[in-house]
Amino acid sequence: MPGPSSPAAPRDPGLQPERTRLAWRRTTLACAVATSLAARQALRAGTGPVPLLCVALAALAWLCFLGVAARRIRAVSVPRPPALSPRAAAAAAGCTLALAAFGAALTR
Amino acid sequence: MIDTDRTPGRGRLASVVADVRLWFAPERLRAEGETPDYRFSLANERTFLAWLRTSMALVGGGFAIDQFLPDTDRTLRLAAALTLLAGGAVCAIRALNHWIRCERAMRRGEDLPASRFPVVLGLAVGVIALVMVALVAVRWGG
Numbered sequence: 715m716p717g718p719s720s721p722a723a724p725r726d727p728g729l730q731p732e733r734t735r736l737a738w739r740r741t742t743l744a745c746a747v748a749t750s751l752a753a754r755q756a757l758r759a760g761t762g763p764v765p766l767l768c769v770a771l772a773a774l775a776w777l778c779f780l781g782v783a784a785r786r787i788r789a790v791s792v793p794r795p796p797a798l799s800p801r802a803a804a805a806a807a808g809c810t811l812a813l814a815a816f817g818a819a820l821t822r
Numbered sequence: 823m824i825d826t827d828r829t830p831g832r833g834r835l836a837s838v839v840a841d842v843r844l845w846f847a848p849e850r851l852r853a854e855g856e857t858p859d860y861r862f863s864l865a866n867e868r869t870f871l872a873w874l875r876t877s878m879a880l881v882g883g884g885f886a887i888d889q890f891l892p893d894t895d896r897t898l899r900l901a902a903a904l905t906l907l908a909g910g911a912v913c914a915i916r917a918l919n920h921w922i923r924c925e926r927a928m929r930r931g932e933d934l935p936a937s938r939f940p941v942v943l944g945l946a947v948g949v950i951a952l953v954m955v956a957l958v959a960v961r962w963g964g
Contacts, residue, residue, distance in 0.1 A: 731864065734864045734867055734868055737871040737872070738871060740871070740875065741871045741874055744878040744879065745878055747882055748881050748882040751882050751885035751886060751889070752885060754889060755888065794860050796860075797857070797860070797867070797925065798863070798867045798870075798921075800845050800846065800847070800922055801845075803870060803918055803921055803922070804846065807914045807917060810874055810878055811914050811915070813878070813881050814877075814881045814907045814911040815911070817881060818907050821888045821904060821907075
């Protein structure tokens with residue numbers, strides 16, 4: 715976990731970058747929980763190729779989220795971080811949407 | 823979307839289309855107004871993430887209902903699960919849309935967009951919780 719950038723960095727009274735980093739971590743964790751439930755849902759149908767493919771797809775959605783989060787966590791670890799890009803935001807929301815669509819397809 | 827505020831002089835559909843275009847064109851967002859204090863942008867980002875977590879909780883709840891209530895009537899179980907999953911999807915799309923509208927409003931120095939979504943979501947979750955309480959009570963009583 716990146717600590718304070720350097721002693722010369724301006725003091726941020728609100729610890730905004732750190733809070734933002736932790737928010738990304740929390741959200742990645744929430745995504746992991748939803749992904750585990752999705753995988754469990756898929757495996758209820760047995761362990762054939764189709765359920766395993768579904769598990770792989772859910773894992774992919776989570777990895778995608780993890781990638782976005784990791785990049786963003788690195789990007790906010792500087793004294794004056796740039797704003798989140800709409801593409802990264804769309805990717806993060808897209809992972810959630812993928813899990814929801816996945817769930818709708820798997821309910822029985 | 824349920825967000826009330828929109829740019830005056832444009833139709834609702836046109837404004838939604840413009841918002842959606844912004845999702846994939848960061849350079850157009852940066853072209854608007856001035857870059858706000860980074861702390862405001864980060865606060866907006868955390869709000870977006872909080873909404874995303876809400877959305878994931880709804881999606882996870884949908885999965886949980888389908889998996890952990892095997893004895894419930896199938897129609898009821900499917901309806902509840904699909905409602906939660908759809909709620910999660912709407913919540914994620916709305917989170918993205920609201921984030922970008924707030925970001926744009928901050929760049930332009932406008933007021934932040936007002937939204938009815940939190941009230942609607944809160945009421946929906948409240949109603950679902952009351953129905954669940956009633957169902958559990960009926961089961962115990964009967």
